[in-house]
Amino acid sequence: MSSTLKSKLVGLALAICLIFFGVEKSYSYIIFIFVMLSIGIPHGSIDHIIAFLNPAARRFKNKFTFYLVYLSLIILNIFFWVISPFLGLFIFLIISCYHFGETQVIGYHHTNNRALNFVVGANLLLSLFLNNIFELQDILYIIPEFSNLDLTTYSNVFFLLISIVILMISILNFKIERKVPLYAEMTIIYFIFYHTDLLTSFALYFGFCHSLPMLVLEFKEFKNDTFTKFYIKTLPFTLLSVIFGFILYIFNNELLSSDNLILFVFIVISSLTLPHVFIMNDFVKDK
């Protein structure tokens, strides 16, 4: 059994426990924070090393150029969110679609089919949002065109059906080496999205289907390290990311002062994701 599959099975076991035992929604913050701090952020905290591991995929001449570009992208993303939350969200979604799809197809098809990567990622995010659409309407009050839509005539089952149908139709148009297993895995993910709230859904997907498999792949590149030694290397920038989020929260603008923690967390994640996507794009080329 591959390490990627093992990582996903850990997530599935946790998801089944949460679904079966009817864990209170209020625990979703704890689950989210735990997953983000232990797996989510660490998987991107060694970008400064990963960026220089594969000489064939190097984008940067030296560390200075790396940090300059990396931090500029983070600042640029925050700027987008500040001038227009809609633009910030749009960029985050486009980038995330590609990035999540790219890592999702590992093990099922080569990652060089960019259209497939994007479509798979778009399906995942669409399903995450559709299956938690009423919750999302509350969170995205900054986009009134969406939050004021009257969707009360539609049930949750309708949105599950729509997401499954879109997945079935879109996946058919691609030649995928292991199409059925990919479809089957996405069915499980959709099942979890339906039965858990938005934050838990995202934490489970992001933690165990995306971050942990990537963390394991990254660990394999550090051939001489034990996992503990490797994990310690992720800690400095994980800590920096937390401090960055905290500073952003303290020096907030009008948008962030509304005490919408989930939206705030998404802004922080999107800011960290933007530069990370380019590093990972190089990293997974031969995966």
Next chain:
Amino acid sequence: MEMLNFLAATVEPGDFTGFTFFIGSVSMLAATVWFLMQHGVVDKKFKDSMLVAALITGIAAVHYFYMREQWVMDKTSPTELRYIDWILTVPLMVVEFALLTGVGMSKLFWLSVVMLVTGYFGESGVTGMLDAQIWGAISGAAYFWMAYEVGCLTIFGGPTGAVGKALASGSGKIPAAGRMLQWFVLVGWAIYPIGYMAGTDGWYSFVAISDDAMNIIYNLGDAVNKIGFGMAVWYAAKS
């Protein structure tokens, strides 16, 4: 959706419908364990099929635990949970044909999309257009087309689509397993249109089926279909 705790309630003595929910849940769970165990034993080319079989019963098991809970708590039909289960598992059952034969996935996927979507439109009335009879007829047409594609009519010497032909010309035990699957589609899946007619208004409304009876039919039908589907695939896979 509201979270339920599947350990909270027990089926009361004399509640036969509740008992069939219980049987449904534990048999699906047992089948999942069995299919996963067999996944490690069967030939490599059948591993995906066994995994999909386990997934079908696994998803159904979770929903049956929920359904049993809802039934025991307030004696209402768990229609929403059934639909969630079907939306997730029907495409996976269709996929089994493609895994066994290597053909027809595209057409069967499209047909199952039409069958599910129009069935849901008819039962929920969410579109505000047409009536349940017409949506049901479209859904039924997609079902019968699917039955033709997978070769159900060959049971009576009739014509077949590409999937049915591939099943008949398959190697080893695939033709025999294919025949079982065709029976499941033709007879087993017929319970779903019956349930649809029981739950909607139309020319068929004179046939009244109680909630209890309907749930018993669904529960037994679901268990036989889903576990049977997997067992047919396992029959083809075992050396």
